[in-house]
Amino acid sequence: MQKHYLTVEKLPKGTLFRSKTPGVTITGYNSGKVLFQGKYAQQEASRWGTPHTTPANFQDDQGLPNNFAELSVLGSDEVGTGSYFGPLTTAAVFVKHEYVDTLIKAGVKDSKKLSDPVINRLGAKIMQLCPYHVVNVVPDNYNRLVKKYNQAQLKAICHNFVLNKVLQKIKPTQPDAILIDQFVRPQTYFNYLKEQTVIVKKGVYFKEKGESYHVAVAAASIVARYVSLRTMDQLSQEAGITLPIGSGNNVDQVAAELLREQQSLAHFAKLHFKNTRKAHHIAQNKLE
Numbered sequence: 508m509q510k511h512y513l514t515v516e517k518l519p520k521g522t523l524f525r526s527k528t529p530g531v532t533i534t535g536y537n538s539g540k541v542l543f544q545g546k547y548a549q550q551e552a553s554r555w556g557t558p559h560t561t562p563a564n565f566q567d568d569q570g571l572p573n574n575f576a577e578l579s580v581l582g583s584d585e586v587g588t589g590s591y592f593g594p595l596t597t598a599a600v601f602v603k604h605e606y607v608d609t610l611i612k613a614g615v616k617d618s619k620k621l622s623d624p625v626i627n628r629l630g631a632k633i634m635q636l637c638p639y640h641v642v643n644v645v646p647d648n649y650n651r652l653v654k655k656y657n658q659a660q661l662k663a664i665c666h667n668f669v670l671n672k673v674l675q676k677i678k679p680t681q682p683d684a685i686l687i688d689q690f691v692r693p694q695t696y697f698n699y700l701k702e703q704t705v706i707v708k709k710g711v712y713f714k715e716k717g718e719s720y721h722v723a724v725a726a727a728s729i730v731a732r733y734v735s736l737r738t739m740d741q742l743s744q745e746a747g748i749t750l751p752i753g754s755g756n757n758v759d760q761v762a763a764e765l766l767r768e769q770q771s772l773a774h775f776a777k778l779h780f781k782n783t784r785k786a787h788h789i790a791q792n793k794l795e
């Protein structure tokens with residue numbers, strides 16, 4: 508191509524050749540990429556065969572492969588993001604094609620729609636049937652990590668971590684696709700991972716409400732909640748009071764109670780939430 512297109516102007520950095528024909532500018536880069544721009548870009552490019560398009564995993568608007576719901580998919584999801592008390596728990600679950608129907612029939616769906624006993628039953632079943640990995644960031648660790656990363660970045664790091672762990676566990680098997688329950692744009696997600704040594708990128712798709720595209724994401728949300736529930740129970744036991752989920756007024760009251768008892772909030776709660784300030788306010792007013 509370089510021989511075909513005579514360079515007509517000074518070359519910008521990183522380019523190998525650049526040429527202009529009526530209606531098209533052609534730029535060849537050192538990387539091997541060739542860019543056709545202008546009115547007749549398509550026709551000119553087609554002289555060289557079928558164009559190579561950008562892989563789907565970098566685009567925001569992603570089309571999933573055909574029959575996606577039936578494929579062997581590694582899915583990931585997290586719980587605890589919006590809850591003041593308790594951990595941030597992220598899970599990845601690999602659901603093989605042959606288990607898709609089994610899990611759907613067993614009632615695996617978005618964990619938010621399931622009661623605690625059902626979470627416990629299904630969580631145990633999924634963990635028995637499918638390769639999985641969980642990272643459970645308890646408040647002590649969360650409060651330390653969130654000073655270094657913002658919450659979305661911390662989530663991205665957790666997703667990447669659990670996905671990689673499961674990929675290692677199932678080797679040499681590879682999933683047909685990986686589906687992340689989307690919480691930021693794909694570009695942002697990968698930007699957050701820049702400093703990670705291993706970045707799971709190949710075959711990765713992002714979808715909001717990921718559980719409606721493949722049962723693997725629903726399974727991941729159930730496993731995450733299963734582990735999260737256990738941690739909540741344990742923390743409640745240590746606190747000597749049932750720690751509520753969410754971030755509403757009842758949460759402020761319980762946090763204030765812990766403060767009055769001089770317990771360490773950092774051990775039970777995500778301190779950067781507004782609830783911390785409210786709890787201090789309540790605790791102080793009651794003292795006066």
Ligand code: MG
Pocket residue numbers: 584585688689
């Ligand atoms: Mg989610």
